[in-house]
Amino acid sequence: MDHSKKTVFRPALNFEGGALAKCLEQIAEQNRVLRIVRAALPASIAEHAEHCVISASRLVVYTDSSAWASQIRFFQQAILNKLQESGQQKIVKVQVKLYSPLPEFKASPAARLPSAETVQALLRQVDENSEDVLNRALAKLARTLSKRLEN
Incomplete structure (x- = not known):
């Protein structure tokens, strides 16, 4: 009699369709594009380009304030040129958006009991x-x- 146990759980990457693998590939691609975008920007501005998402023929760059967004928009053509050099031929427009960071968690105050x-x-x-x-x-x-x- 075989008493060896089969594992019930499979690694997440082994699921049908590889949904997690597809997500990881997409994240890796976004990080690669973000590195290209940052390379097209001056160092002081590049650190404020937080995230990138490719949507059809448009690249959306996310930043944390409107001041940095206007600076990044100023370098839109340089970003497009750098993307064209790297083989991203389908991107023809750069859009800059603000993201709002998650609010800090504040613990609720302790209940006030009556006297x-x-x-x-x-x-x-x-x-x-x-x-x-x-x-x-x-x-x-x-x-x-x-x-x-x-x-």
């Missing part, structure tokens, strides 16, 4: 045995707040 006196006043006002749904909910809230204040 012990407020919780005690709540507990005195509610009737836990009441048939009123709102009264029972308020009693449950008061008990929970009381426990939180003890911790």
